[in-house]
Amino acid sequence: MSGFASSSLARAALSRLFEPSDTVGLGLVSLVGPVDALRVARREIGTGHELTRHLCEALGVGERPNLLEEGLARWAPRLGDLAPERDLATLARLGGRLVVPESEEWPEALDDLQVSAPLCLWVRGRHQVPGIERLAALVGSRDSTTYGSSVTTDLASGLTARGFTVVSGGAYGIDAQAHRAALATTDDRDAPATIALLASGVDRYYPAGNEELLRAIAERGLLISEVPPGSSPTRWRFLQRNRLIAALSAVTVVVEARWRSGALNTAHHAGELGRPVGAVPGSVQSANSAGCHRLLRDGTAVCVTDAADVAELARPLGGESGDSARDEASPARDHDGLTIPDLLLLDGLPVRASTSVDKLSSVAGLSTKDVIGGLARLELAGLAQRSADGWRRQKG
Amino acid sequence: MSGFASSSLARAALSRLFEPSDTVGLGLVSLVGPVDALRVARREIGTGHELTRHLCEALGVGERPNLLEEGLARWAPRLGDLAPERDLATLARLGGRLVVPESEEWPEALDDLQVSAPLCLWVRGRHQVPGIERLAALVGSRDSTTYGSSVTTDLASGLTARGFTVVSGGAYGIDAQAHRAALATTDDRDAPATIALLASGVDRYYPAGNEELLRAIAERGLLISEVPPGSSPTRWRFLQRNRLIAALSAVTVVVEARWRSGALNTAHHAGELGRPVGAVPGSVQSANSAGCHRLLRDGTAVCVTDAADVAELARPLGGESGDSARDEASPARDHDGLTIPDLLLLDGLPVRASTSVDKLSSVAGLSTKDVIGGLARLELAGLAQRSADGWRRQKG
Numbered sequence: 001m002s003g004f005a006s007s008s009l010a011r012a013a014l015s016r017l018f019e020p021s022d023t024v025g026l027g028l029v030s031l032v033g034p035v036d037a038l039r040v041a042r043r044e045i046g047t048g049h050e051l052t053r054h055l056c057e058a059l060g061v062g063e064r065p066n067l068l069e070e071g072l073a074r075w076a077p078r079l080g081d082l083a084p085e086r087d088l089a090t091l092a093r094l095g096g097r098l099v100v101p102e103s104e105e106w107p108e109a110l111d112d113l114q115v116s117a118p119l120c121l122w123v124r125g126r127h128q129v130p131g132i133e134r135l136a137a138l139v140g141s142r143d144s145t146t147y148g149s150s151v152t153t154d155l156a157s158g159l160t161a162r163g164f165t166v167v168s169g170g171a172y173g174i175d176a177q178a179h180r181a182a183l184a185t186t187d188d189r190d191a192p193a194t195i196a197l198l199a200s201g202v203d204r205y206y207p208a209g210n211e212e213l214l215r216a217i218a219e220r221g222l223l224i225s226e227v228p229p230g231s232s233p234t235r236w237r238f239l240q241r242n243r244l245i246a247a248l249s250a251v252t253v254v255v256e257a258r259w260r261s262g263a264l265n266t267a268h269h270a271g272e273l274g275r276p277v278g279a280v281p282g283s284v285q286s287a288n289s290a291g292c293h294r295l296l297r298d299g300t301a302v303c304v305t306d307a308a309d310v311a312e313l314a315r316p317l318g319g320e321s322g323d324s325a326r327d328e329a330s331p332a333r334d335h336d337g338l339t340i341p342d343l344l345l346l347d348g349l350p351v352r353a354s355t356s357v358d359k360l361s362s363v364a365g366l367s368t369k370d371v372i373g374g375l376a377r378l379e380l381a382g383l384a385q386r387s388a389d390g391w392r393r394q395k396g
Numbered sequence: 397m398s399g400f401a402s403s404s405l406a407r408a409a410l411s412r413l414f415e416p417s418d419t420v421g422l423g424l425v426s427l428v429g430p431v432d433a434l435r436v437a438r439r440e441i442g443t444g445h446e447l448t449r450h451l452c453e454a455l456g457v458g459e460r461p462n463l464l465e466e467g468l469a470r471w472a473p474r475l476g477d478l479a480p481e482r483d484l485a486t487l488a489r490l491g492g493r494l495v496v497p498e499s500e501e502w503p504e505a506l507d508d509l510q511v512s513a514p515l516c517l518w519v520r521g522r523h524q525v526p527g528i529e530r531l532a533a534l535v536g537s538r539d540s541t542t543y544g545s546s547v548t549t550d551l552a553s554g555l556t557a558r559g560f561t562v563v564s565g566g567a568y569g570i571d572a573q574a575h576r577a578a579l580a581t582t583d584d585r586d587a588p589a590t591i592a593l594l595a596s597g598v599d600r601y602y603p604a605g606n607e608e609l610l611r612a613i614a615e616r617g618l619l620i621s622e623v624p625p626g627s628s629p630t631r632w633r634f635l636q637r638n639r640l641i642a643a644l645s646a647v648t649v650v651v652e653a654r655w656r657s658g659a660l661n662t663a664h665h666a667g668e669l670g671r672p673v674g675a676v677p678g679s680v681q682s683a684n685s686a687g688c689h690r691l692l693r694d695g696t697a698v699c700v701t702d703a704a705d706v707a708e709l710a711r712p713l714g715g716e717s718g719d720s721a722r723d724e725a726s727p728a729r730d731h732d733g734l735t736i737p738d739l740l741l742l743d744g745l746p747v748r749a750s751t752s753v754d755k756l757s758s759v760a761g762l763s764t765k766d767v768i769g770g771l772a773r774l775e776l777a778g779l780a781q782r783s784a785d786g787w788r789r790q791k792g
Contacts, residue, residue, distance in 0.1 A: 019740065019761045073763030081758065151680055234743035236736065281677030281689055284547055284701035293677055296692055296699035303692035303699075305680035340632065344415065347630035362477065365415045367469030 010034035011100050011120040012084035016228045017041055017075045020240035021116040024071035027059045029119065040068075041075045059115065090229040094203055094218070096124035105129055112273050113247050118226035124202040125222035127192040129248075130165050134191065136314055137167040137249035137270075139242075139263040140174025140256040145288050148256035149177045151280055155253065156181035158307025160193075164314070165221075167249045169241065170196045174255045174263070176210055179217055192221040197248070199233035199241040201225055206233050239265055246270035251314040253278040253304055257291030264291050271300050276313040278304035338381075341366055345374040346383055346393070354390035404496050406430035407516040408480035412624045413437055413471045416636035417512040420467035423455045425515065436464075437471045455511060486625040490599055490614070492520035501525055508669050509643050514622035520598040521618035523588040525644075526561050530587065532710055533563040533645035533666070535638075535659040536570025536652040541684050544652035545573045547676055551649065552577035554703025556589075560710070561617075563645045565637065566592045570651045570659070572606055575613055582616070590617040593644070595629035595637040597621055602629050635661055642666035647710040649674040649700055653687030660687050667696050672709040674700035734777075737762055741770040742779055742789070750786035 011034045018025035029037040031054055039045045052068045061067065088098060099105050099121040109132040110117050123129065136159050138152060156166050156178045166182040168175040175196070182194035194217055198206070202223040205211035217223055226244065227237060242262060246252050246269035254277070257263040270277045279301035282289030295301035304310050338346065341364075348364035349355070355363075360371045375391055378384035385394040407430045414421035425433040427450055435441045448464045457463065484494060495501050495517040505528040506513050519525065532555050534548060552562050552574045562578040564571040571592070578590035590613055594602070598619040601607035613619055622640065623633060638658060642648050642665035650673070653659040666673045675697035678685030691697035700706050734742065737760075744760035745751070751759075756767045771787055774780035781790040 017761075022761075070763065073765060074761055076763065077754065077757030078761060147679060147681075234740065236740050236743060280680060281685070281692065281699070282680075283543060283678060284676060285543075289677070290701070293699050293701050296677065297701075297705065303677070303689050305686070305689050305693075309693065344630070344632050347632060358473065361473030365413075365418070365470055365474060367466065367472065369469060 007034050007102060008098055008100050008120070009084050009088070010038045012087055012098055012228065013038055013082045014041070015119045015122075015226060016082060016084070016087070016231070017078050018119065020118065020226055020237055021243070022071070022074075023059055023115050024055065024067055025075070026115055026117070026119065027055050028068070028071070030115065031055060031058055034119070041072065042079060043072065047072070084228075087228040087230070090203060091122055091124070094124050094229075095126070096122060096202060096223075099123050099129065107132065107248055109249075110244070110247050113243060116243065117247075118244065120226065122202050122225045122228060123222060124218045124224075125192055125220075127190075127222060129195075129222065129224070130191050132248065132250050133314070134164055135167050135195070135249040136164045136310055137245045137252040137266070138174065138178040139168055139245065139252065139254055139266045141258055141261050141263060141288055141291075142171045142173040142175075143288065144173035144177065144256050145286060147282060147286070148174055148280075148288060151282075152177040152255050153181040155255065155280075155307050155310060156194075157185040159310060160186045162307060162311050163191075164311070165191050165193070165195055167195045167197065167245055169238075169245065170198050170206065170210055170214055170223075172207060172209065176213055178255075179213060179221070183216055183220060186220070193217070194221040195248075196221070196223050197241050197245050198223060198225040199227075199237040201227055201229040201231040203229040204232070238262060242266040243269040246275060247273055249275065251276045251278060251310055253280065253310055253313075254292050254295060254301065255280045256282065256288045257295075258287055259290040259294060261291045264295065267295055267300055277301040278310055278313050280304055341370050342374045342377055345371060346378060349378070349384055349391060349393040351393045351395070354387050354392045356390045360391065403430050403498060404494055404516070405480050405484070406434045407496050408483055408494055408624065409434055409478050410437070411515045411518070411622060412478060412480070412483070412627070413474050414515065416514065416622055416633055417639070418467070418470070419455055419511050420451065420463055421471070422511050422513070422515065423451050424464070424467070426511065427451060427454055430515070437468065438475060439468070443468070480624075483624040483626070486599060487518055487520070490520050490625075491522070492518060492598060492619075495519050495525065503528065503644055505645075506640070506643050509639060512639065513643075514640065516622065518598050518621045518624060519618060520614050520620075521588055521616075523586075523618060525591075525618065525620070526587050528644065528646050529710070530560055531563050531591070531645040532560045532706055533641045533648040533662070534570065534574040535564055535641065535648065535650055535662045537654055537657050537659060537684055537687075538567045538569040538571075539684065540569035540573065540652050541682060543678060543682070544570055544676075544684060547678075548573040548651050549577040551651065551676075551703050551706060552590075553581040555706060556582045558703060558707050559587075560707070561587050561589070561591055563591045563593065563641055565634075565641065566594050566602065566606055566610055566619075568603060568605065572609055574651075575609060575617070579612055579616060588617040589613070591644075592617070592619050593637050593641050594619060594621040595623075595633040597623055597625040597627040599625040600628070634658060638662040639665040642671060643669055645671065647672045647674060647706055649676065649706055649709075650688050650691060650697065651676045652678065652684045653691075654683055655686040655690060657687045660691065663691055663696055673697040674706055674709050676700055737766050738770045738773055741767060742774060745774070745780055745787060745789040747789045747791070750783050750788045752786045756787065 047068050168178045179194045186193040196217050200206045202225045205214045242265045252270035254263045267277045279292040279295040344364040443464050564574045575590045582589040592613050596602045598621050601610045638661045648666035650659045663673045675688040675691040740760040753767050
């Protein structure tokens with residue numbers, strides 16, 4: 001094994017050594033750079049009190065004299081497994097590339113994760129990772145209902161139609177449905193059809209039942225992981241993967257989630273990053289929406305009902321407004337825009353018989369003058385009709 | 397017609413003269429009292445610039461020299477209809493009573509409406525009006541779905557079981573269902589079974605299809621209106637009736653509402669009064685929930701899914717928490733409460749075969765020391781099992 005002289009190669013190696021969000025390891029990289037961090041991990045450079053002190057300072061954890069030694073003990077058992085050239089060759093064979101913070105393609109949005117920003121991304125697929133403003137995450141439970149699948153389909157296709165790329169995990173249920181709908185509605189374009197963030201290496205198809213889907217994503221979209229090829233998905237890696245979904249995306253939407261669900265973890269990551277979070281409401285009698293309602297109730301998420309709502313959340317300063325579109329779609333009512341006295345008058349006008357100004361005065365509680373003026377306005381608006389024996393409502 | 401000397405009698409008369417929320421009339425009453433206000437309306441007292449000036453000041457409307465004269469012109473056509481003794485006799489025959497601000501029973505919560513507080517309440521039923529802390533409003537569309545009816549039933553029965561009295565309108569749909577469920581689940585108790593606020597007089601059964609229901613409410617609950625017996629329901633009175641529902645109740649919940657719906661008007665009244673507002677989520681594919689989602693999205697309402705949520709909203713400082721109850725109901729998971737290293741270790745433990753400490757070190761990314769300590773903790777927690785050839789996961 002050569003010296004991992006290049007920064008990229010060192011990051012590839014360290015991504016096997018460190019679990020995601022190993023803050024001691026990541027703090028070390030931010031202090032001394034990946035090449036020297038790897039040399040420290042391999043005990044080619046002594047650690048010393050000074051380095052530990054700097055590290056504690058950088059991490060803001062107070063004095064922890066054993067912090068670095070504990071890290072070294074944690075990393076030691078994996079030193080023998082390091083083979084970053086082999087991992088990179090595997091990735092290249094799969095049509096992938098390593099994206100590191102020094103790459104032009106590096107998603108700057110990940111830097112918002114600060115000390116827990118990933119070391120690198122193992123990316124599989126032809127397209128570049130789009131900028132955050134074009135990425136919308138759709139997440140949810142593995143055991144989705146037909147309602148959840150249907151809403152996911154509508155959201156994913158509506159978002160791709162608006163130029164967004166969908167981001168999700170690789171699980172059954174909402175994740176898979178989001179990718180399927182995105183793949184189905186995206187023609188070949190200058191952006192990935194959809195993006196799956198994996199808790200395993202990008203060469204692993206997990207769960208097995210999604211292999212075909214994940215292969216399609218590798219072909220037309222992107223598979224992304226922070227752990228190297230061959231890595232298994234573990235609970236920890238799933239939880240940490242969620243932070244990448246949240247950090248990459250301009251908005252994170254939970255479509256369906258139980259009271260306890262990994263999707264809520266993604267939502268909370270997004271909330272902590274100050275990213276907008278949406279939740280799709282559903283039946284209060286469906287356990288699969290209980291997590292969404294929890295997010296709505298505690299204020300973590302905003303209620304979203306369609307792709308326009310999601311797009312609006314993603315572009316808080318943008319022009320597109322779901323409301324105005326909906327108001328246009330909603331038919332105007334005959335009394336829209338009437339003053340209160342004229343509304344009272346309209347209410348007082350009989351539909352079948354005719355009535356007099358005096359009677360209208362009493363019924364509507366208006367002066368004679370207001371009744372006469374109001375009737376003229378209602379007549380002009382096509383709402384009142386004058387006849388030989390008085391006034392009546394004009395039928396719409 | 398005698399002089400309406402008593403304050404109660406004058407309020408009864410004025411409630412026929414003024415439309416609900418006629419702020420000029422109500423401002424006049426607050427300035428000179430109901431007896432003199434009626435004399436002004438009947439032109440038994442001159443108005444003069446001074447009174448108009450005071451009135452403009454009290455209403456904060458700037459200088460409006462014709463304000464009072466306009467009111468007088470509005471009220472004049474109805475002066476001939478005044479017969480408050482007859483109205484009170486009608487009410488008494490129906491087993492009702494007039495509740496005025498001077499009554500001990502007057503709901504102080506109505507004073508939050510300030511200048512648009514009602515002149516009086518025409519109340520029909522045996523029970524006293526409960527204090528605001530016991531009143532929860534359930535409102536919604538006339539064209540409710542089976543989902544809306546079912547949720548309304550659950551909420552109404554859950555709220556009465558918690559000692560609340562349901563408040564609603566008298567319409568078909570959600571209103572009617574709320575009353576029915578409350579009547580069905582309330583045994584005779586020292587509180588009205590349910591309360592209907594009407595836009596018409598309490599002697600009118602509107603809509604006709606609800607006559608039987610409204611009679612049952614008059615018998616076991618309360619029918620309340622601010623307009624005297626014989627008054628017809630008009631659009632204006634419906635809209636103003638909504639403010640009474642909102643003002644009377646500790647919380648207002650919209651169960652189902654279209655994008656445009658009178659129930660939203662009630663919710664906005666409650667919001668303006670600083671009362672908590674709840675909205676029940678539903679399918680994003682149901683037009684009957686679009687209004688609820690609108691309230692959730694714009695922040696007017698909080699998401700409520702059951703009676704516990706509503707009770708919590710009604711008692712913002714109270715002890716009862718829906719969350720804790722739900723957390724108890726939710727089964728604990730085997731990894732709840734584990735530290736991150738122990739969670740990593742648990743993830744690394746095979747279920748079917750056994751493994752060694754060294755292998756676990758590498759798989760979990762932990763030092764040998766941490767693996768040994770962690771295995772001891774997992775063994776104690778019944779999660780890991782030691783065998784002749786190493787360690788494995790203990791099956792739940």
